[in-house]
Amino acid sequence: MKMSHKSLCTLIQRLNSSTKLLPVTRSSVLAHRFFSAEGNKPANEAPKILSTLFPQTSTTSPEAEKERQEQEEERRKADEKQAKHMKYGMYVFSGAAFGLTIWSVYEFGSPERDSNGEIIEDEFSSKPVIQQYIQRMWKSMTYYQKMIQEPSRDKLLPDPLKPPYIQPPYTLVLEMKDVLVHPDWTYQTGWRFKKRPGVDKFLEECAKHFEIVVFTADQGMTVFPILDALDPNGYIMYRLVRDATHFVDGHHVKNLNNLNRDLSKVIVIDWDSNSTKLHPDNTFNLGRWAGNDDDTSLFDLVSFLKTIATSEVADVREVLHYYRQFDDPLDKFRENQRILSEQMAELEQQEQVKPKPAVRKWTPSFMGGRS
Known part of the structure; x- marks a missing residue:
């Protein structure tokens, strides 16, 4: 009521x-x-x-007040227990970190020993014991860091072939992914790699004038099976993978200084400027292939490369530097070839000079000017 x-x-x-x-x-x-x-x-x-x-x-009844006090007491005890566990956990973590540090100093800082167990003297042997161990450990750590960031070897390719073997005059360095093949993934098939249109003819023609090297930042276990299926005829002479790259600013960079080749005769075909940023004048930037079937870039590219090879260009960096200023280098090359063909046709009609091939030696006409 x-x-x-x-x-x-x-x-x-x-x-x-x-x-x-x-x-x-x-x-x-x-x-x-x-x-x-x-x-x-x-x-x-x-x-x-x-x-x-x-x-x-x-x-509030006395029973409710008592129950509330009991709950607060339980919460207080739980908080104290949690704080105690965190405190013990910090002790354990600190102890483990300290133990790991001591073990690392001992493991990586111990002097090397011979087969008889005798200590081998090194540059740190004359220093105090603790300093010896710390400096040896630091040297070991920098060594492993160098293994990750730098190529696994100083010479990525063997020395050029000696007579009577024939060493191709130029070296062609190709990126594999999105230049020769394109990765594609679906729920039904998983990962598959699609061949770029014209890749077989491209490798066959380039092998006549170039030493072909595939240089990619992917792992070898992925690259080698793909190249085995892509190149059954063995046109690709060498395969370089991630362990041959430099790791710089978060990118795997292809350092051509380690190729053991004359850089005036080295051409790199890639779509990623970060991977070739150490040698931009050796790079011909090709558009990244997205897997479309109407792509004709490799047909135009093989014409460009054959033109360089048959022209006996002394330093390919001059040609590549010229074409690097254009957004579409292949389109500019086609335009230059068209202009050169028109000039040759005009000369033939006038019969002022003997017929000569469209490309013979390196001349300014290669870059669109008159010879």
Whole structure:
């Protein structure tokens, strides 16, 4: 049953007048204690009556207060337990780190020994023992860092062939992914590699004038099976993978200084400028192939490379530097060839000079000018 505040005050005032109690105010109503009809002992029903008369008033029983205190105590104990575990964990971690440091110093800083177990003297043997171990460990760590960041060997290719064997005059360095093949993945087939249109003819023609090398930043376990299937005739003479690259600023870079070849005769075909940033003048940037079947870039590229080879260019970097300024080098090459063909046709018509091949030796006409 709900009663308004005004009705409640009127009821209590009537009770006071009959029992000669003091006048009841709002504050006295809120502070009024309820007694049972049997005596002055507080009734157990008082909280219930309060919640009925004043629904907005909340009271907490001793049992609820005790339960709340128990929950707070449990939370406090859980927090203390968690803090204790974290403290022990930090002790264990610090101890493990300290132990690992001591082990590393001992393992990588110990002097080498011969077959008889005798210590081999080195440049650190004359120094204090602790300094010896620390410096040997630092040398070992820098050695492993060098293994990761630098090529696995100084000479990536063997020395050029000696007579009577024939060494091709030029070296062609090819990126595999998105130049010769394109990786494709589906749920049904997984990873597959698609051959670029004209790749077979491209390798066959280039092998007549170039020493072909595939140089890629991919792992050997991925590259070798693909090249075995791509080049059954063995036109690709050498295969260089990730361990032959430099790791610079987060990129695997192809350092041509390690090729063991004359860089004036080296041409790199790649779409990623970061991988050849150490030798931009040796690079011919080819558009990255996305797997489309209407691509004809390799047909134009083989014409460009054959032109360089048959022209007996002394330094290919001059040609590549010229074409590097254009967004589409192959398109510029086609335009230059068209202009040269028109010039040759005009000369033949005038019969002022003897017929000569479109390309014979390196001349300014190769870059679009008149010879």
